[in-house]
Amino acid sequence: MSKAYEFLKECGAFFVLTINGDYPAGRPFGxxxxxxxxxxxxxxDMNEAHKQMREHEQIQIVAKKPDSREWIRITRxxxxxxxxxxxxxxLDECPVLHKHYESAEAEHFLLFKVKVENVEIK
Numbered sequence: 001m002s003k004a005y006e007f008l009k010e011c012g013a014f015f016v017l018t019i020n021g022d023y024p025a026g027r028p029f030g031x032x033x034x035x036x037x038x039x040x041x042x043x044x045d046m047n048e049a050h051k052q053m054r055e056h057e058q059i060q061i062v063a064k065k066p067d068s069r070e071w072i073r074i075t076r077x078x079x080x081x082x083x084x085x086x087x088x089x090x091l092d093e094c095p096v097l098h099k100h101y102e103s104a105e106a107e108h109f110l111l112f113k114v115k116v117e118n119v120e121i122k
Contacts, residue, residue, distance in 0.1 A: 004119045005034040007072045014063035018052035031094040042090050044108040053078045053112055072121045076114040087111050
């Protein structure tokens, strides 16, 4: 388990920043999984986040541990992942997603694979 993944799991929630035209856009996420050197984030196709990640693959993930001054900033490249097998793993890893998706083949369920470029932990 990477330090970045462990940090995000300890935080519980984190912010994903995307490019929205000329400005950054941030929103809270909570579901994350790690396979090999890659992280996976889930979202749906009924929001702006997925459109922004499809259009501009560059994202940042930012989180701060509760009751601490420790924070993380992860710069990444996000690419959509259509693998039903990986979506099923995400549902297993993050059972809270079952509130939104009945299966890995559920309509609107999207998964993004994120390749780490830089990690800062302070």
